[in-house]
Amino acid sequence: MWKVLLVEDQAIVRQGLKVILEQDEDIKVTHEASNGAEAIEILQKYSIDFVMMDVRMPVMNGLEATRIIKKQWPAVKILILTTFNDDEYAMQALKEGANGFLLKTADSGKLIDAVYSCMSGGLTIHDEVAAKVLPRLLRREKKETVSVYLSPRELSITKLIGEGKTNKEIADELYLSIGTVKNHLTQVLQKTGLRDRTQLAIYAVKHDI
Structure with missing residues:
Protein backbone atom coordinates (compact mmCIF):
# COMPACT_ATOMS: atom_id res chain seq x y z
CA MET A 1 0.00 0.00 0.00
CA LEU A 137 10.17 22.98 -24.96
CA LEU A 138 10.53 22.03 -28.60
CA ARG A 139 10.75 25.64 -29.81
CA ARG A 140 13.24 26.65 -27.16
CA GLU A 141 15.52 23.65 -27.16
CA LYS A 142 14.96 21.74 -30.38
CA LYS A 143 18.31 22.67 -31.90
CA GLU A 144 20.28 21.27 -28.99
CA THR A 145 22.29 18.19 -29.85
CA VAL A 146 22.89 15.23 -27.59
CA SER A 147 26.24 15.92 -25.98
CA VAL A 148 26.85 12.36 -24.74
CA TYR A 149 26.98 9.08 -26.59
CA LEU A 150 23.94 6.88 -26.11
CA SER A 151 23.74 3.43 -27.66
CA PRO A 152 20.82 2.64 -29.99
CA ARG A 153 19.13 0.72 -27.17
CA GLU A 154 19.66 3.61 -24.73
CA LEU A 155 18.27 6.05 -27.28
CA SER A 156 15.20 3.86 -27.78
CA ILE A 157 14.55 3.73 -24.03
CA THR A 158 15.14 7.48 -23.67
CA LYS A 159 12.67 8.15 -26.50
CA LEU A 160 9.98 6.04 -24.82
CA ILE A 161 10.60 7.71 -21.47
CA GLY A 162 10.11 11.03 -23.26
CA GLU A 163 6.73 9.70 -24.36
CA GLY A 164 5.80 9.06 -20.72
CA LYS A 165 6.03 5.26 -20.88
CA THR A 166 6.54 3.22 -17.71
CA ASN A 167 9.32 0.64 -17.34
CA LYS A 168 6.81 -2.16 -17.95
CA GLU A 169 5.49 -0.53 -21.11
CA ILE A 170 9.04 0.01 -22.37
CA ALA A 171 9.95 -3.59 -21.57
CA ASP A 172 6.89 -4.88 -23.45
CA GLU A 173 7.53 -2.66 -26.48
CA LEU A 174 11.25 -3.51 -26.77
CA TYR A 175 10.88 -7.16 -25.72
CA LEU A 176 13.16 -6.71 -22.72
CA SER A 177 12.88 -7.59 -19.06
CA ILE A 178 11.98 -4.81 -16.64
CA GLY A 179 15.36 -5.38 -14.95
CA THR A 180 17.18 -4.77 -18.24
CA VAL A 181 15.22 -1.57 -18.80
CA LYS A 182 16.13 -0.37 -15.30
CA ASN A 183 19.81 -1.14 -15.92
CA HIS A 184 19.81 0.81 -19.19
CA LEU A 185 17.98 3.68 -17.50
CA THR A 186 20.62 3.81 -14.77
CA GLN A 187 23.36 3.97 -17.42
CA VAL A 188 21.59 6.75 -19.32
CA LEU A 189 21.13 8.81 -16.15
CA GLN A 190 24.81 8.39 -15.31
CA LYS A 191 25.90 9.39 -18.82
CA THR A 192 23.67 12.44 -18.99
CA GLY A 193 24.21 13.50 -15.38
CA LEU A 194 20.46 13.74 -14.83
CA ARG A 195 18.78 13.03 -11.50
CA ASP A 196 15.73 10.99 -12.45
CA ARG A 197 13.45 9.87 -15.27
CA THR A 198 11.39 13.05 -15.11
CA GLN A 199 14.45 15.11 -16.02
CA LEU A 200 15.31 12.50 -18.65
CA ALA A 201 11.84 12.81 -20.19
CA ILE A 202 12.34 16.56 -20.51
CA TYR A 203 15.84 15.95 -21.88
CA ALA A 204 14.39 13.64 -24.55
CA VAL A 205 11.91 16.30 -25.67
CA LYS A 206 14.51 19.08 -25.65
CA HIS A 207 16.91 17.06 -27.76
CA ASP A 208 14.24 15.80 -30.15
CA ILE A 209 15.00 12.16 -29.33
Missing part, protein backbone atom coordinates in the same frame (compact mmCIF):
# COMPACT_ATOMS: atom_id res chain seq x y z
CA TRP A 2 1.31 3.44 -0.95
CA LYS A 3 1.50 6.03 1.82
CA VAL A 4 0.30 9.39 0.52
CA LEU A 5 0.83 12.92 1.84
CA LEU A 6 -1.73 15.53 0.75
CA VAL A 7 -0.39 19.09 0.66
CA GLU A 8 -3.22 21.58 0.15
CA ASP A 9 -4.12 24.71 2.12
CA GLN A 10 -7.89 24.19 1.87
CA ALA A 11 -9.08 21.54 4.32
CA ILE A 12 -12.27 20.80 2.40
CA VAL A 13 -10.26 20.08 -0.76
CA ARG A 14 -7.95 17.76 1.19
CA GLN A 15 -10.96 15.88 2.52
CA GLY A 16 -12.37 15.46 -0.97
CA LEU A 17 -9.05 14.25 -2.38
CA LYS A 18 -8.66 11.77 0.47
CA VAL A 19 -12.08 10.27 -0.21
CA ILE A 20 -11.28 9.94 -3.92
CA LEU A 21 -7.82 8.44 -3.47
CA GLU A 22 -8.81 5.94 -0.79
CA GLN A 23 -11.39 4.40 -3.10
CA ASP A 24 -8.36 2.45 -4.32
CA GLU A 25 -7.19 -0.24 -1.88
CA ASP A 26 -3.51 0.38 -2.72
CA ILE A 27 -3.62 4.06 -1.71
CA LYS A 28 -3.71 5.32 1.87
CA VAL A 29 -3.59 9.01 2.82
CA THR A 30 -1.48 8.81 5.97
CA HIS A 31 -0.69 12.51 6.42
CA GLU A 32 -1.95 15.96 5.44
CA ALA A 33 -0.27 19.38 5.33
CA SER A 34 -1.51 22.89 4.59
CA ASN A 35 1.74 24.17 3.06
CA GLY A 36 5.15 23.10 1.80
CA ALA A 37 6.95 23.73 5.09
CA GLU A 38 4.57 21.40 6.95
CA ALA A 39 5.08 18.78 4.24
CA ILE A 40 8.84 18.84 4.73
CA GLU A 41 8.41 18.48 8.50
CA ILE A 42 6.24 15.41 7.95
CA LEU A 43 8.75 13.85 5.56
CA GLN A 44 11.48 14.33 8.16
CA LYS A 45 9.49 12.18 10.60
CA TYR A 46 7.57 9.67 8.51
CA SER A 47 8.02 7.40 5.51
CA ILE A 48 6.02 8.70 2.55
CA ASP A 49 5.78 7.19 -0.95
CA PHE A 50 3.78 9.83 -2.78
CA VAL A 51 3.05 13.54 -2.36
CA MET A 52 0.08 15.27 -3.97
CA MET A 53 0.97 18.96 -3.91
CA ASP A 54 -0.88 22.20 -4.57
CA VAL A 55 1.10 25.13 -6.03
CA ARG A 56 -0.20 28.29 -4.37
CA MET A 57 0.01 27.94 -0.59
CA PRO A 58 1.05 30.21 2.29
CA VAL A 59 4.45 29.94 4.05
CA MET A 60 6.00 27.78 1.32
CA ASN A 61 4.52 27.13 -2.12
CA GLY A 62 4.43 23.79 -3.89
CA LEU A 63 7.25 24.51 -6.33
CA GLU A 64 9.74 25.40 -3.61
CA ALA A 65 8.65 22.39 -1.56
CA THR A 66 9.07 20.13 -4.58
CA ARG A 67 12.63 21.35 -5.10
CA ILE A 68 13.57 20.66 -1.46
CA ILE A 69 11.80 17.31 -1.27
CA LYS A 70 13.35 16.02 -4.48
CA LYS A 71 16.79 17.04 -3.25
CA GLN A 72 16.43 15.37 0.15
CA TRP A 73 14.13 12.46 -0.71
CA PRO A 74 14.58 11.77 -4.46
CA ALA A 75 12.64 8.49 -4.31
CA VAL A 76 9.45 10.23 -3.20
CA LYS A 77 7.05 10.76 -6.11
CA ILE A 78 5.37 14.16 -6.41
CA LEU A 79 2.25 15.03 -8.38
CA ILE A 80 1.42 18.72 -8.69
CA LEU A 81 -2.35 19.23 -8.55
CA THR A 82 -3.47 22.79 -9.18
CA THR A 83 -6.35 24.97 -10.33
CA PHE A 84 -4.07 27.05 -12.51
CA ASN A 85 -3.55 25.99 -16.13
CA ASP A 86 -0.26 27.86 -16.35
CA ASP A 87 2.54 26.47 -18.49
CA GLU A 88 5.13 28.41 -16.47
CA TYR A 89 4.03 26.55 -13.33
CA ALA A 90 4.18 23.27 -15.20
CA MET A 91 7.64 23.87 -16.65
CA GLN A 92 9.00 24.98 -13.30
CA ALA A 93 7.45 21.99 -11.53
CA LEU A 94 9.01 19.56 -13.99
CA LYS A 95 12.34 21.35 -13.73
CA GLU A 96 12.24 20.89 -9.96
CA GLY A 97 11.65 17.15 -10.40
CA ALA A 98 7.88 16.72 -10.13
CA ASN A 99 6.63 13.42 -11.55
CA GLY A 100 3.43 14.89 -12.91
CA PHE A 101 1.26 17.98 -13.29
CA LEU A 102 -2.51 17.65 -13.16
CA LEU A 103 -5.34 20.16 -13.02
CA LYS A 104 -8.07 19.96 -10.39
CA THR A 105 -10.61 19.66 -13.21
CA ALA A 106 -9.44 16.05 -13.70
CA ASP A 107 -11.97 13.38 -12.80
CA SER A 108 -11.44 10.91 -9.97
CA GLY A 109 -10.36 8.09 -12.29
CA LYS A 110 -7.64 10.22 -13.85
CA LEU A 111 -6.42 11.24 -10.41
CA ILE A 112 -5.97 7.63 -9.31
CA ASP A 113 -4.42 6.71 -12.67
CA ALA A 114 -1.92 9.53 -12.17
CA VAL A 115 -0.83 8.05 -8.84
CA TYR A 116 -0.25 4.68 -10.46
CA SER A 117 1.61 6.27 -13.38
CA CYS A 118 3.93 8.27 -11.14
CA MET A 119 4.58 5.33 -8.81
CA SER A 120 5.48 3.09 -11.76
CA GLY A 121 7.91 5.65 -13.16
CA GLY A 122 5.68 7.39 -15.67
CA LEU A 123 5.33 11.12 -16.28
CA THR A 124 1.76 12.43 -16.09
CA ILE A 125 0.92 15.83 -17.59
CA HIS A 126 -2.65 17.04 -17.97
CA ASP A 127 -3.56 17.14 -21.68
CA GLU A 128 -4.39 20.86 -21.64
CA VAL A 129 -1.05 21.66 -20.01
CA ALA A 130 1.00 19.33 -22.21
CA ALA A 131 -0.47 21.01 -25.29
CA LYS A 132 1.21 24.24 -24.21
CA VAL A 133 4.34 22.98 -22.47
CA LEU A 134 5.71 20.52 -25.04
CA PRO A 135 5.66 22.96 -27.98
CA ARG A 136 7.49 25.50 -25.82
Whole structure:
Protein backbone atom coordinates (compact mmCIF):
# COMPACT_ATOMS: atom_id res chain seq x y z
CA MET A 1 0.00 0.00 0.00
CA TRP A 2 1.31 3.44 -0.95
CA LYS A 3 1.50 6.03 1.82
CA VAL A 4 0.30 9.39 0.52
CA LEU A 5 0.83 12.92 1.84
CA LEU A 6 -1.73 15.53 0.75
CA VAL A 7 -0.39 19.09 0.66
CA GLU A 8 -3.22 21.58 0.15
CA ASP A 9 -4.12 24.71 2.12
CA GLN A 10 -7.89 24.19 1.87
CA ALA A 11 -9.08 21.54 4.32
CA ILE A 12 -12.27 20.80 2.40
CA VAL A 13 -10.26 20.08 -0.76
CA ARG A 14 -7.95 17.76 1.19
CA GLN A 15 -10.96 15.88 2.52
CA GLY A 16 -12.37 15.46 -0.97
CA LEU A 17 -9.05 14.25 -2.38
CA LYS A 18 -8.66 11.77 0.47
CA VAL A 19 -12.08 10.27 -0.21
CA ILE A 20 -11.28 9.94 -3.92
CA LEU A 21 -7.82 8.44 -3.47
CA GLU A 22 -8.81 5.94 -0.79
CA GLN A 23 -11.39 4.40 -3.10
CA ASP A 24 -8.36 2.45 -4.32
CA GLU A 25 -7.19 -0.24 -1.88
CA ASP A 26 -3.51 0.38 -2.72
CA ILE A 27 -3.62 4.06 -1.71
CA LYS A 28 -3.71 5.32 1.87
CA VAL A 29 -3.59 9.01 2.82
CA THR A 30 -1.48 8.81 5.97
CA HIS A 31 -0.69 12.51 6.42
CA GLU A 32 -1.95 15.96 5.44
CA ALA A 33 -0.27 19.38 5.33
CA SER A 34 -1.51 22.89 4.59
CA ASN A 35 1.74 24.17 3.06
CA GLY A 36 5.15 23.10 1.80
CA ALA A 37 6.95 23.73 5.09
CA GLU A 38 4.57 21.40 6.95
CA ALA A 39 5.08 18.78 4.24
CA ILE A 40 8.84 18.84 4.73
CA GLU A 41 8.41 18.48 8.50
CA ILE A 42 6.24 15.41 7.95
CA LEU A 43 8.75 13.85 5.56
CA GLN A 44 11.48 14.33 8.16
CA LYS A 45 9.49 12.18 10.60
CA TYR A 46 7.57 9.67 8.51
CA SER A 47 8.02 7.40 5.51
CA ILE A 48 6.02 8.70 2.55
CA ASP A 49 5.78 7.19 -0.95
CA PHE A 50 3.78 9.83 -2.78
CA VAL A 51 3.05 13.54 -2.36
CA MET A 52 0.08 15.27 -3.97
CA MET A 53 0.97 18.96 -3.91
CA ASP A 54 -0.88 22.20 -4.57
CA VAL A 55 1.10 25.13 -6.03
CA ARG A 56 -0.20 28.29 -4.37
CA MET A 57 0.01 27.94 -0.59
CA PRO A 58 1.05 30.21 2.29
CA VAL A 59 4.45 29.94 4.05
CA MET A 60 6.00 27.78 1.32
CA ASN A 61 4.52 27.13 -2.12
CA GLY A 62 4.43 23.79 -3.89
CA LEU A 63 7.25 24.51 -6.33
CA GLU A 64 9.74 25.40 -3.61
CA ALA A 65 8.65 22.39 -1.56
CA THR A 66 9.07 20.13 -4.58
CA ARG A 67 12.63 21.35 -5.10
CA ILE A 68 13.57 20.66 -1.46
CA ILE A 69 11.80 17.31 -1.27
CA LYS A 70 13.35 16.02 -4.48
CA LYS A 71 16.79 17.04 -3.25
CA GLN A 72 16.43 15.37 0.15
CA TRP A 73 14.13 12.46 -0.71
CA PRO A 74 14.58 11.77 -4.46
CA ALA A 75 12.64 8.49 -4.31
CA VAL A 76 9.45 10.23 -3.20
CA LYS A 77 7.05 10.76 -6.11
CA ILE A 78 5.37 14.16 -6.41
CA LEU A 79 2.25 15.03 -8.38
CA ILE A 80 1.42 18.72 -8.69
CA LEU A 81 -2.35 19.23 -8.55
CA THR A 82 -3.47 22.79 -9.18
CA THR A 83 -6.35 24.97 -10.33
CA PHE A 84 -4.07 27.05 -12.51
CA ASN A 85 -3.55 25.99 -16.13
CA ASP A 86 -0.26 27.86 -16.35
CA ASP A 87 2.54 26.47 -18.49
CA GLU A 88 5.13 28.41 -16.47
CA TYR A 89 4.03 26.55 -13.33
CA ALA A 90 4.18 23.27 -15.20
CA MET A 91 7.64 23.87 -16.65
CA GLN A 92 9.00 24.98 -13.30
CA ALA A 93 7.45 21.99 -11.53
CA LEU A 94 9.01 19.56 -13.99
CA LYS A 95 12.34 21.35 -13.73
CA GLU A 96 12.24 20.89 -9.96
CA GLY A 97 11.65 17.15 -10.40
CA ALA A 98 7.88 16.72 -10.13
CA ASN A 99 6.63 13.42 -11.55
CA GLY A 100 3.43 14.89 -12.91
CA PHE A 101 1.26 17.98 -13.29
CA LEU A 102 -2.51 17.65 -13.16
CA LEU A 103 -5.34 20.16 -13.02
CA LYS A 104 -8.07 19.96 -10.39
CA THR A 105 -10.61 19.66 -13.21
CA ALA A 106 -9.44 16.05 -13.70
CA ASP A 107 -11.97 13.38 -12.80
CA SER A 108 -11.44 10.91 -9.97
CA GLY A 109 -10.36 8.09 -12.29
CA LYS A 110 -7.64 10.22 -13.85
CA LEU A 111 -6.42 11.24 -10.41
CA ILE A 112 -5.97 7.63 -9.31
CA ASP A 113 -4.42 6.71 -12.67
CA ALA A 114 -1.92 9.53 -12.17
CA VAL A 115 -0.83 8.05 -8.84
CA TYR A 116 -0.25 4.68 -10.46
CA SER A 117 1.61 6.27 -13.38
CA CYS A 118 3.93 8.27 -11.14
CA MET A 119 4.58 5.33 -8.81
CA SER A 120 5.48 3.09 -11.76
CA GLY A 121 7.91 5.65 -13.16
CA GLY A 122 5.68 7.39 -15.67
CA LEU A 123 5.33 11.12 -16.28
CA THR A 124 1.76 12.43 -16.09
CA ILE A 125 0.92 15.83 -17.59
CA HIS A 126 -2.65 17.04 -17.97
CA ASP A 127 -3.56 17.14 -21.68
CA GLU A 128 -4.39 20.86 -21.64
CA VAL A 129 -1.05 21.66 -20.01
CA ALA A 130 1.00 19.33 -22.21
CA ALA A 131 -0.47 21.01 -25.29
CA LYS A 132 1.21 24.24 -24.21
CA VAL A 133 4.34 22.98 -22.47
CA LEU A 134 5.71 20.52 -25.04
CA PRO A 135 5.66 22.96 -27.98
CA ARG A 136 7.49 25.50 -25.82
CA LEU A 137 10.17 22.98 -24.96
CA LEU A 138 10.53 22.03 -28.60
CA ARG A 139 10.75 25.64 -29.81
CA ARG A 140 13.24 26.65 -27.16
CA GLU A 141 15.52 23.65 -27.16
CA LYS A 142 14.96 21.74 -30.38
CA LYS A 143 18.31 22.67 -31.90
CA GLU A 144 20.28 21.27 -28.99
CA THR A 145 22.29 18.19 -29.85
CA VAL A 146 22.89 15.23 -27.59
CA SER A 147 26.24 15.92 -25.98
CA VAL A 148 26.85 12.36 -24.74
CA TYR A 149 26.98 9.08 -26.59
CA LEU A 150 23.94 6.88 -26.11
CA SER A 151 23.74 3.43 -27.66
CA PRO A 152 20.82 2.64 -29.99
CA ARG A 153 19.13 0.72 -27.17
CA GLU A 154 19.66 3.61 -24.73
CA LEU A 155 18.27 6.05 -27.28
CA SER A 156 15.20 3.86 -27.78
CA ILE A 157 14.55 3.73 -24.03
CA THR A 158 15.14 7.48 -23.67
CA LYS A 159 12.67 8.15 -26.50
CA LEU A 160 9.98 6.04 -24.82
CA ILE A 161 10.60 7.71 -21.47
CA GLY A 162 10.11 11.03 -23.26
CA GLU A 163 6.73 9.70 -24.36
CA GLY A 164 5.80 9.06 -20.72
CA LYS A 165 6.03 5.26 -20.88
CA THR A 166 6.54 3.22 -17.71
CA ASN A 167 9.32 0.64 -17.34
CA LYS A 168 6.81 -2.16 -17.95
CA GLU A 169 5.49 -0.53 -21.11
CA ILE A 170 9.04 0.01 -22.37
CA ALA A 171 9.95 -3.59 -21.57
CA ASP A 172 6.89 -4.88 -23.45
CA GLU A 173 7.53 -2.66 -26.48
CA LEU A 174 11.25 -3.51 -26.77
CA TYR A 175 10.88 -7.16 -25.72
CA LEU A 176 13.16 -6.71 -22.72
CA SER A 177 12.88 -7.59 -19.06
CA ILE A 178 11.98 -4.81 -16.64
CA GLY A 179 15.36 -5.38 -14.95
CA THR A 180 17.18 -4.77 -18.24
CA VAL A 181 15.22 -1.57 -18.80
CA LYS A 182 16.13 -0.37 -15.30
CA ASN A 183 19.81 -1.14 -15.92
CA HIS A 184 19.81 0.81 -19.19
CA LEU A 185 17.98 3.68 -17.50
CA THR A 186 20.62 3.81 -14.77
CA GLN A 187 23.36 3.97 -17.42
CA VAL A 188 21.59 6.75 -19.32
CA LEU A 189 21.13 8.81 -16.15
CA GLN A 190 24.81 8.39 -15.31
CA LYS A 191 25.90 9.39 -18.82
CA THR A 192 23.67 12.44 -18.99
CA GLY A 193 24.21 13.50 -15.38
CA LEU A 194 20.46 13.74 -14.83
CA ARG A 195 18.78 13.03 -11.50
CA ASP A 196 15.73 10.99 -12.45
CA ARG A 197 13.45 9.87 -15.27
CA THR A 198 11.39 13.05 -15.11
CA GLN A 199 14.45 15.11 -16.02
CA LEU A 200 15.31 12.50 -18.65
CA ALA A 201 11.84 12.81 -20.19
CA ILE A 202 12.34 16.56 -20.51
CA TYR A 203 15.84 15.95 -21.88
CA ALA A 204 14.39 13.64 -24.55
CA VAL A 205 11.91 16.30 -25.67
CA LYS A 206 14.51 19.08 -25.65
CA HIS A 207 16.91 17.06 -27.76
CA ASP A 208 14.24 15.80 -30.15
CA ILE A 209 15.00 12.16 -29.33
